[in-house]
Amino acid sequence: xxxxxxxxxxxxxxxxxxxxxxxxxxxxxxxxxxxxxxxxxxxxxxxxxxxxxxxxxxxxxxxxxxxxxxxxxxxxxxxxxxxxxxxxxxxxxxxxxxxxxxxxxxxxxxxxxxxxxxxxxxxxxxxxxxxxxxxxxxxxxxxxxxxxxxxxxxxxxxxxxxxxxxxxxxxxxxxxxxxxx
Amino acid sequence: xxxxxxxxxxxxxxxxxxxxxxxxxxxxxxxxxxxxxxxxxxxxxxxxxxxxxxxxxxxxxxxxxxxxxxxxxxxxxxxxxxxxxxxxxxxxxxxxxxxxxxxxxxxxxxxxxxxxxxxxxxxxxxxxxxxxxxxxxxxxxxxxxxxxxxxxxxxxxxxxxxxxxxxxxxxxxxxxxxxxxxxxxxxxxxxxxxxxxxxxxxxxxxxxxxxxxxxxxxxxxxxxxxxxxxxxxxxxxxxxxxxxxxxxxxxxxxxxxxxxxxxxxxxxxxxxxxxxxxxxxxxxxxxxxxxxxxxxxxxxxxxxxxxxxxxxxxxxxxxxxxxxxxxxxxxxxxxxxxxxxxxxxxxxxxxxxxxxxxxxxxxxxxxxxxxxxxxxxxxxxxxxxxxxxxxxxxxxxxxxxxxxxxxxxxxxxxxxxxxxxxxxxxxxxxxxxxxxxxxxxxxxxxxxxxxxxxxxx
Numbered sequence: 132x133x134x135x136x137x138x139x140x141x142x143x144x145x146x147x148x149x150x151x152x153x154x155x156x157x158x159x160x161x162x163x164x165x166x167x168x169x170x171x172x173x174x175x176x177x178x179x180x181x182x183x184x185x186x187x188x189x190x191x192x193x194x195x196x197x198x199x200x201x202x203x204x205x206x207x208x209x210x211x212x213x214x215x216x217x218x219x220x221x222x223x224x225x226x227x228x229x230x231x232x233x234x235x236x237x238x239x240x241x242x243x244x245x246x247x248x249x250x251x252x253x254x255x256x257x258x259x260x261x262x263x264x265x266x267x268x269x270x271x272x273x274x275x276x277x278x279x280x281x282x283x284x285x286x287x288x289x290x291x292x293x294x295x296x297x298x299x300x301x302x303x304x305x306x307x308x309x310x311x312x
Numbered sequence: 313x314x315x316x317x318x319x320x321x322x323x324x325x326x327x328x329x330x331x332x333x334x335x336x337x338x339x340x341x342x343x344x345x346x347x348x349x350x351x352x353x354x355x356x357x358x359x360x361x362x363x364x365x366x367x368x369x370x371x372x373x374x375x376x377x378x379x380x381x382x383x384x385x386x387x388x389x390x391x392x393x394x395x396x397x398x399x400x401x402x403x404x405x406x407x408x409x410x411x412x413x414x415x416x417x418x419x420x421x422x423x424x425x426x427x428x429x430x431x432x433x434x435x436x437x438x439x440x441x442x443x444x445x446x447x448x449x450x451x452x453x454x455x456x457x458x459x460x461x462x463x464x465x466x467x468x469x470x471x472x473x474x475x476x477x478x479x480x481x482x483x484x485x486x487x488x489x490x491x492x493x494x495x496x497x498x499x500x501x502x503x504x505x506x507x508x509x510x511x512x513x514x515x516x517x518x519x520x521x522x523x524x525x526x527x528x529x530x531x532x533x534x535x536x537x538x539x540x541x542x543x544x545x546x547x548x549x550x551x552x553x554x555x556x557x558x559x560x561x562x563x564x565x566x567x568x569x570x571x572x573x574x575x576x577x578x579x580x581x582x583x584x585x586x587x588x589x590x591x592x593x594x595x596x597x598x599x600x601x602x603x604x605x606x607x608x609x610x611x612x613x614x615x616x617x618x619x620x621x622x623x624x625x626x627x628x629x630x631x632x633x634x635x636x637x638x639x640x641x642x643x644x645x646x647x648x649x650x651x652x653x654x655x656x657x658x659x660x661x662x663x664x665x666x667x668x669x670x671x672x673x674x675x676x677x678x679x680x681x682x683x684x685x686x687x688x689x690x691x692x693x694x695x696x697x698x699x700x701x702x703x704x705x706x707x708x709x710x711x712x713x714x715x716x717x718x719x720x721x722x723x724x725x726x727x728x729x730x731x732x733x734x735x736x737x738x739x740x741x742x743x744x745x746x747x748x749x750x751x752x753x754x755x756x757x758x759x760x761x762x763x764x765x766x767x768x769x
Contacts, residue, residue: 177687179513179514179515179516181424182421182422183422183425184421184425187422187425192513192514193513194674194677195513195514195516195662196681197516197681197687199678203633203634203636203637204633204634204678207549207550207633207682207689211544211545211547211548214543214544214548216543216544217692218541218693218697219692255699256700301423302517302518303517303519304519305518305519306518306519306521306522306699307518307520307686307687307691308518309687309696
């Protein structure tokens with residue numbers, strides 16, 4: 132029992148530190164470093180949400196997305212966003228990611244399934260009224276040697292293998308998604 | 313309000329005076345290829361657009377494939393007005409006003425679904441999906457005088473479909489849709505008659521800090537901005553074959569086409585181009601649907617884009633989301649929804665050939681999404697550039713100087729943009745269409761004409 136509790140605590144701490152680290156990379160616009168932390172078979176999805184009746188079994192589309200990415204398309208996006216000619220991000224928008232409510236759902240020796248909440252506060256130019264993006268993320272982390280390792284950890288590195296972003300918005304409340312969620 | 317303030321206010325221009333000044337002067341500025349920038353952010357102009365443009369024109373509502381079954385519905389807006397786009401139980405497409413005849417509450421509150429009836433949550437008045445009123449609680453006790461057949465939901469008086477595209481006009485009197493589209497049908501047939509198309513999933517929707525006219529103007533044919541505006545996407549290798557220079561093309565700008573405009577990249581090649589669709593997909597097209605001239609233009613088409621007045625644009629292109637994957641032909645249909653002066657909401661639908669294999673349709677969606685959408689590799693750069701035009705347009709300085717935007721490209725003596733008299737389709741075709749502003753001027757001519765039409769006061 133004590134061992135199990137300790138293991139869950141360690142896992143959650145490890146996941147939280149990975150999420151905080153990834154958020155820092157994105158907030159600091161180190162997009163290529165972020166891309167190094169996704170697995171080669173990553174599935175990254177941001178399905179479109181619609182307002183539905185309560186009786187409807189889901190509000191999220193299975194065929195329509197804002198982003199539906201793999202390793203290659205994420206590489207294209209991160210490279211493009213880093214270009215001197217990506218006008219939507221030059222001057223760059225300023226983002227601050229607030230990660231919270233981290234819940235480990237399931238785990239094996241190789242993979243951890245978790246949920247977390249994310250609020251992104253995004254500002255541009257001299258605007259004092261920032262755009263706020265609110266969402267839940269369902270992630271799967273996988274142990275890979277060249278993944279992220281917190282300095283206290285004795286375990287293997289972590290990479291992002293699957294992410295589904297469940298937005299709280301049906302209309303994206305910011306003028307472009309030229310950022311990674 | 314103090315006396316002094318009242319005096320200083322009365323000395324300035326009132327909203328209607330300002331509107332009149334702008335519209336009057338625009339008649340002259342258009343002649344010299346200029347447009348008053350103030351129209352991109354002005355409250356009175358905006359209110360007049362809602363009544364005189366969105367309240368008068370045929371406005372796109374949706375695609376038939378979005379409501380395939382009886383009872384299927386989608387909430388839509390015409391201008392800012394709330395409507396329900398529904399296929400009724402008899403299979404007829406209707407555009408119902410989303411407001412109960414009793415006290416005005418929304419009778420439809422979900423964005424989409426399927427229903428036989430809409431029931432108002434306020435007092436329980438119930439309407440069939442045909443709009444007919446069929447239920448009034450305590451009718452005998454309180455509404456025995458009410459004629460149910462006269463209290464069905466109000467609906468758009470004119471609804472019509474062109475090759476799957478559903479439009480509505482809320483004005484009492486309207487020309488037929490075909491008459492309104494005019495020469496544009498010759499071009500639309502190349503996409504929607506040659507190819508049976510269907511919408512994949514739900515539209516992407518996002519807010520944009522720009523006036524609805526700014527992207528509309530762009531999609532009337534601003535082909536001048538591509539090398540600079542979209543350099544970041546072209547540099548990472550996902551531009552279309554015509555944008556990257558892999559295939560040399562000629563660009564035709566189609567202006568003077570009943571208020572609508574198109575840009576058509578033609579690739580002179582023996583092989584069929586068809587906007588980048590591969591042979592196995594081209595095989596599924598309706599090859600007999602077009603006349604020989606149209607068919608030849610379709611065969612040679614690289615990127616094609618255009619706009620149906622007032623706010624329905626499209627871009628059809630061969631593209632990819634990763635330089636290591638095969639390009640596919642993808643069709644993005646977009647509507648620039650007015651949401652206030654200098655503010656809009658963009659809607660983007662991605663369409664795929666109905667008879668193509670499922671895995672190809674999935675790729676069409678992915679490439680469309682990665683190219684033109686809120687998170688597309690091309691679109692955000694446009695939007696990033698447009699942010700700020702509204703501030704300049706709404707400025708005191710713009711008003712004081714009667715500042716204009718400039719559409720004189722291609723007017724010089726040595727212009728490369730020349731009229732191609734051999735062009736088979738309707739409208740005036742400008743060869744080297746990337747260096748003329750005639751398409752875009754057409755938008756503002758049509759806009760101005762609509763805003764100043766007799767009775768528009």
